[in-house]
Structures are given as C-alpha cells and as structure tokens.
Amino acid sequence: MDEKTPPLSELQQHLQLLSAKFSERLKHELPELRGMAQTLRNTQDPEDRKQLLTRVREQLHKLSGSAGTFGFGTLGKQARELELQAVEWLEHLVKQEQGHSAFLDRLEEMTQQNFVMELNAASGQTVTAVSQAALDQRRIYILEHEVELGENLRQTLNNFGYIASHYASVEALDEAIREHMPDALIIESQELEYAAKLQAQRNDALSLLVVAPQDDFSTQLQAVRAGAMGFFCKPLNFSQLENRLERCFAQQQGDPYRVLIVDDDLELAARYSLVLRGANMQVEIINDPAMIFAHMRDFNPEVVLLDVNMPTCKGPELAQIIRFNDDWLRIPIIYLSAETDIVRQMSALLKAGDDFVTKPISDNALIATVFARAQRARLLSNALSRDSLTGLLKHADIKDQLAVELERTQRKSSIASVVMLDIDHFKQVNDNHGHSAGDNVIRSLANLLRQRLRRVDCLGRYGGEEFLAVLPDCDAEQALRVLDEIRQRFSELCFLSKDGQFSVTLSAGIAMTRSADTAGELLERADRALYAAKHNGRNQVQLGG
Numbered sequence: 257m258d259e260k261t262p263p264l265s266e267l268q269q270h271l272q273l274l275s276a277k278f279s280e281r282l283k284h285e286l287p288e289l290r291g292m293a294q295t296l297r298n299t300q301d302p303e304d305r306k307q308l309l310t311r312v313r314e315q316l317h318k319l320s321g322s323a324g325t326f327g328f329g330t331l332g333k334q335a336r337e338l339e340l341q342a343v344e345w346l347e348h349l350v351k352q353e354q355g356h357s358a359f360l361d362r363l364e365e366m367t368q369q370n371f372v373m374e375l376n377a378a379s380g381q382t383v384t385a386v387s388q389a390a391l392d393q394r395r396i397y398i399l400e401h402e403v404e405l406g407e408n409l410r411q412t413l414n415n416f417g418y419i420a421s422h423y424a425s426v427e428a429l430d431e432a433i434r435e436h437m438p439d440a441l442i443i444e445s446q447e448l449e450y451a452a453k454l455q456a457q458r459n460d461a462l463s464l465l466v467v468a469p470q471d472d473f474s475t476q477l478q479a480v481r482a483g484a485m486g487f488f489c490k491p492l493n494f495s496q497l498e499n500r501l502e503r504c505f506a507q508q509q510g511d512p513y514r515v516l517i518v519d520d521d522l523e524l525a526a527r528y529s530l531v532l533r534g535a536n537m538q539v540e541i542i543n544d545p546a547m548i549f550a551h552m553r554d555f556n557p558e559v560v561l562l563d564v565n566m567p568t569c570k571g572p573e574l575a576q577i578i579r580f581n582d583d584w585l586r587i588p589i590i591y592l593s594a595e596t597d598i599v600r601q602m603s604a605l606l607k608a609g610d611d612f613v614t615k616p617i618s619d620n621a622l623i624a625t626v627f628a629r630a631q632r633a634r635l636l637s638n639a640l641s642r643d644s645l646t647g648l649l650k651h652a653d654i655k656d657q658l659a660v661e662l663e664r665t666q667r668k669s670s671i672a673s674v675v676m677l678d679i680d681h682f683k684q685v686n687d688n689h690g691h692s693a694g695d696n697v698i699r700s701l702a703n704l705l706r707q708r709l710r711r712v713d714c715l716g717r718y719g720g721e722e723f724l725a726v727l728p729d730c731d732a733e734q735a736l737r738v739l740d741e742i743r744q745r746f747s748e749l750c751f752l753s754k755d756g757q758f759s760v761t762l763s764a765g766i767a768m769t770r771s772a773d774t775a776g777e778l779l780e781r782a783d784r785a786l787y788a789a790k791h792n793g794r795n796q797v798q799l800g801g
C-alpha cells in the first residue's frame with residue numbers, strides 16, 4: 257500500500273473523508289455499545305457480567321484511542337473516563353456491585369449523544385507538508401568571470417548529471433535567476449554582495465558555494481555571512497567542489513523515511529498514513545500481523561508503528577517476534593495505544609519496543625515522534641553501514657542488499673541487473689598523482705554513480721577501487737545503456753593534482769539475476785564480465801553470459 261505523497265489540499269480532503277467514514281462507523285458502534293449497556297443491566301450472573309463488561313471495556317478503549325484522532329475529541333474523552341471506570345469495576349467485580357448503575361447511565365447517555373466532528377480542534381494539528389523537491393536533476397548556476405574555467409566547471413557538473421549553466425557577469429546571472437531559481441549557486445567572492453541580497457529575499461536558504469582567489473579569513477567570514485555552504489580557492493578542484501554540492505543536497509533532501517504501520521483498525525491506520533505521507537514519509541500499512549515478515553523484508557522500514565491491542569497478536573508479542581531477527585535490531589518500534597497506565601506501558605517496553613505514543617495523538621506530535629526516531633535510526637544505520645570515503649554501503653551491506661534483491665526477483669519473477677565496476681589502472685593514479693588524488697577519484701566515481709543511478713538502485717564500495725551496484729527491474733539492455741553512459745562521463749571528468757590535470761577510465765561487468773540461483777553465483781558472473789572488460793582493453797562495459 258505504498259503510495260506517493262498527495263498534495264496538501266488533496267491530503268486534507270482524504271483526512272476529512274476518513275473522518276466522515278469514522279463518523280459512519282460510529283453510527284453502528286455507539287448503538288452496539290448501548291445494547292451492551294442495556295444487556296449488562298439485566299445480567300445477574302457474575303461470570304456473564306464479567307465477559308460482557310470486558311467487551312465493553314475493549315470497545316471503550318478503541319474509541320478512546322481513535323475518536324480524538326478523527327476529530328471527535330469529546331467522545332474520545334468520555335470514552336476514556338468510562339473505560340477507566342470499567343477497569344475499576346472489573347477489578348472489584350464481586351465487592352462493588354452498586355456503583356455500576358451510574359456507570360451504565362453514563363454509558364447509555366454517551367451513546368445517545370449526537371457527536372459533532374470538532375474539526376477546528378482536530379485541525380489545530382495542521383499537517384506540515386514538506387514539498388517534494390524536483391529530485392531528479394538539480395539546476396546549478398555558475399558565476400565565473402574567467403570564461404574557460406566557468407565553461408570547464410559547467411561541463412564537469414553536467415557530466416555528473418546536474419543541469420549547470422555558466423554566466424560571465426552578474427547581469428546575465430541575475431536575468432537567469434529572475435527566470436528560474438537554481439538549486440545551487442557557485443559564485444566568485446567579489447560578487448558576495450549580490451549573493452547576500454539574493455539570500456535575504458528567500459524564505460529558504462539557497463545552497464551557495466563561493467570561489468575565491470585566496471583563502472584569507474575576512475573573505476571566508478564574508479562568505480559565511482552570505483550563507484555560503486562551501487568555500488573553494490583557485491585553482492579549483494572540481495571533484496571536491498562537486499562533493500560539497502552533493503553533501504549540500506543530501507542534507508537538504510534525504511530519501512523519505514520509510515514507516516510501517518501495523519494496526520487492525522483500517523481507518524485509523526489510513527489516517528496515520530496520510531498524516532505521515534503529508535510530512536513526506538513513505539508509509540505501508542498492514543492489518544494482519546502475520547504479514548510482518550514479507551513487509552519487513554521488502555519495504556525495509558526505518559520505523560515500525562505498532563498497535564498494542566490487536567485480536568490475533570498483541571503489539572508487544574509482535575515486537576518480540578521482530579526482535580528475534582538480528583537484521584531488524586536497528587529499527588525503532590513505537591507502540592500506538594490508548595493505554596495510559598504507566599506500569600503497563602513499561603511492561604510492554606521491557607518486552608521489546610522503544611517508545612509509547614498515547615492515542616489520541618495530534619498529527620504534529622505523531623510526525624515529530626516518528627521523524628525523530630527515523631532520523632536517528634538512519635544516522636545510526638549510515639554510521640554502521642556506510643563507507644566513510646564515499647558514503648556508499650560497505651562490502652558486507654551491499655552483499656546483503658544483493659541477496660535481498662535476488663530473493664525479491666525470485667519471489668516476484670522480476671529481474672535485476674548486478675554490476676561490478678573497477679577503476680582502470682588505479683595503482684598508477686596513486687603512484688603518479690598521490691593517494692589523496694586517488695581518494696578524490698574514488699569519491700567522484702561514487703558521486704557520479706549516485707547521480708546517474710536511480711534512488712531504488714543499491715550502491716556499495718565493494719573493495720578499494722571496486723564498486724557493486726544492484727539495479728532492480730532493470731533489463732540487460734537498459735543496464736548496458738546506463739553503465740556505458742556513466743563510463744563515458746567518468747572518462748570525461750577532469751581531475752587535478754599537484755602535477756596537473758589527468759583523467760581516468762573504468763571497466764564494468766554486468767550479470768542478470770535470472771542467470772544465477774545464488775548471490776555468490778551472481779557476483780562470480782559479474783566479476784567474470786568485468787574481467788572480460790579489462791582483458792579486452794578496459795574503458796568498456798561487458799554483459800556476462
């Protein structure tokens with residue numbers, strides 16, 4: 257049930273539709289409760305009363321958790337108070353038979369009221385929508401008076417997959433900006449005044465990189481005051497500059513957090529999902545806890561939201577099942593429950609799980625809780641699984657991804673391409689230009705791959721100068737085309753070392769998931785294709801048999 261984030265107005269409409277659906281549900285649920293209250297009045301047998309009262313309490317518990325979320329705050333509060341009384345009554349069933357008549361009066365009274373949707377109160381929790389930036393290709397403007405340098409930089413950034421434009425004067429840049437705002441601006445330090453003015457006119461900060469003839473303190477301070485995110489001295493190191501751009505964009509817009517909701521209440525789950533999608537998160541819902549494994553594997557959530565009271569399996573039980581699997585230890589589990597008893601909350605958390613959110617929860621509180629958990633989970637996961645030089649997955653993690661993807665293609669009868677890439681004669685790069693120039697080349701290839709491949713593709717640093725990419729739903733022809741384009745662009749990149757400029761090439765081998773039963777076999781095939789590419793003269797892509 258993974259859907260794209262709808263626009264805000266559409267989202268609000270969806271939310272209202274769900275509240276209307278919930279209101280329809282109340283038309284059955286409230287009379288049902290009233291019926292139970294009346295039966296309770298006439299039931300004398302203590303065992304029957306206990307059973308009935310337990311059902312009433314469960315029903316009240318559900319109502320107290322959901323009504324407020326759908327805008328029926330008063331009903332939610334009343335249900336909560338009655339639930340607490342029902343609990344009390346259940347605990348002292350034998351001793352205290354008198355007080356319950358007042359309880360039943362209040363219960364019947366509640367079910368007869370005509371509750372109105374308190375929309376204003378509910379939408380006091382306005383859903384914060386984060387705009388979905390055009391992620392595919394970033395527009396970069398360069399203001400550089402030295403035409404040759406500006407053009408070279410433009411060409412290099414285009415090779416990385418950006419749409420770069422070069423301007424040789426502030427006037428020309430200003431005209432372009434009036435037409436279309438760029439995602440980032442690279443500007444010379446003598447034009448910082450213009451950059452500062454531009455920043456002051458915007459609500460959100462523009463990614464600004466400053467190029468200066470020297471790195472003195474006062475120019476850098478000026479750059480910081482203009483809102484610069486990077487400062488570079490001439491002669492320009494293009495790959496360092498590109499790397500900084502990449503970091504700026506990664507900070508601005510990461511992939512949406514993935515959230516899995518497990519709740520047997522369809523409408524409530526749909527509501528949470530809409531609210532989180534409105535905050536640019538990707539959400540899947542499951543109503544049957546037994547489906548958990550497939551969703552954990554395929555969707556790979558960064559946060560799991562668990563209802564506590566589900567008929568077939570309690571939330572803490574499901575949390576314990578999730579914790580049986582070491583691969584899912586990093587994923588935070590948040591319980592969503594109308595349970596306010598701190599002792600019972602603690603006991604659930606002691607079994608498994610990381611946090612407790614009490615229903616009804618405001619939209620903004622839900623977003624904030626999930627966001628904070630997801631952010632931390634991603635940071636932790638990146639720190640553990642990402643290679644520090646390139647930010648790509650480490651050897652073991654990309655191999656894990658390969659196994660996951662192979663299993664998925666086998667289950668769904670789909671295909672994926674697996675690519676092994678290696679930089680040609682890399683030892684010579686190190687020997688001729690130094691280790692740090694070599695590191696720059698590795699980082700640049702990682703950035704280029706990130707830019708040119710899709711977000712669904714998995715990328716890892718397999719070895720020193722060797723990379724592994726897994727491209728889901730990508731046939732051999734597409735893989736060949738895209739890899740050959742990457743090869744071509746990489747060969748056109750111009751690197752700088754103390755001894756001058758140089759360029760480098762790469763070789764790649766592709767294997768198709770269909771051709772192998774195991775991840776090991778696939779890697780072997782891709783490696784053989786890479787070997788063939790090297791053997792045939794390098795700077796080429798080969799498709800394995």
Ligand SMILES: Nc1nc2c(ncn2[C@@H]2O[C@H](COP(=O)(O)OP(=O)(O)OP(=O)(O)O)[C@@H](O)[C@H]2O)c(=O)[nH]1
Binds near residue numbers: 680681
């Ligand atoms: N700068 C840098 N060099 C690395 C890193 N990891 C591995 N290397 C170097 O990469 C070089 C790999 O060289 P080889 O495997 O002999 O192959 P090659 O020179 O690339 O030649 P072919 O693959 O046959 O085209 C070695 O010199 C390693 O020291 C790294 O993180 N940074």
